Amino acid sequence: MSSRTVQFFDTTLRDGEQSPGVNLNVEEKVEIALQLEKLGIQVIEAGFAASSAGDREAVRRVGEAVHTPIVVSLARAVDVDIDAAWDALKTATNPGVHIFLATSPIHRQYKLNMTKEEILNQVEAAVRYAKRFFPHVEFSPEDGGRTELDFLCQVAERVIEAGADVLNIPDTVGYLSPQEYGNIFRHLKSHVNGIEKVKLSAHCHDDLGMATANTLAAIEAGVEQVEGTINGIGERAGNAALEEVAMALATRSTYYGVKTNLQLAEIARTSRIVSKMTGMFVPGNKAVVGANAFAHESGIHQDGMLKHASTYEIMRPETVGQADTRLVLGKHSGRHAFRDKLVQLGYAFNDQQINHLFHRFKELTDRKKLIEDDDLVSLVEERIGDEEE
């Protein structure tokens, strides 16, 4: 099995903060960044220094607060943005900049009104300028996923010549299929002079619900860095959820043959902190970090789980720092899980008593969706009361 390692670039504090309604202050950004460092993230995008004085301060404070990850600021391909990024990060332990300029025909025509030649000259100049200050320069052709492949190759060659360290290809509008996205990286690898000098990076959005699948397809095509956010927050439908990518690589390690340097047991805590600070609720059925990700309700599943966890769980909750597996009692639950729950609550009954209580429990599930421990205790205490009369 190959021992290739994929680097994780977290943009919760930049693309994630672009989620409608989310606004993180300096202290919140620092707290999240410190947790991302604990999680083992290698690159943290702390914000967009040129966008506001507050964000510049947040980028500066994150750059000073964390010591292992590279901290980058986003910057348009213009000197004034690169200067703002450097001003914010010159005191950082590991400073970097992430420069972008759109390249797709739609963006060239409607947004930028620029020719291909103008774009090539601007990206080359911006990367060259940034290299005067920053040891780490990443370039992204925005809407790279909808850019003509031959033009994307030209852009790649120009930024590589100018000294870029990372070339990220964003599927900015979450439009591509996994196969199409992976093929872009295969094409770049076989058509761009000097491609081996840069790290290739994937950045996917979730407009069609394919951000994680696309990111994994890019890994199969050989990228060395993946970008995304915690809980998948971000513009519109969000970004690739890094916890999903990490757990796909860990759970299917023999298939992907790729390592990460993440501390997987920090995933749940990171998810909770991001949810609390951003005010973005994590749905119960969210993969890996949702409250129901390790909960089982139906009798058949619960019976399987009581016999062996591998029957219905492909990863263990403790691996990602989630509380234990939960067998949730509801109308689909069976006698086996019901008895097990009563034992956990400290009750021991014979088969006949269990049969009677189970019948009353099923009646209750027709009236009440969620059965809490207190409901079971009342049910049992009523029964004990009946017996005593």
Ligand code: KIV
């Ligand atoms: O999705 C995108 O294109 C971006 C760029 C700024 C890299 O977030």
Ligand code: ZN
């Ligand atoms: Zn993005």
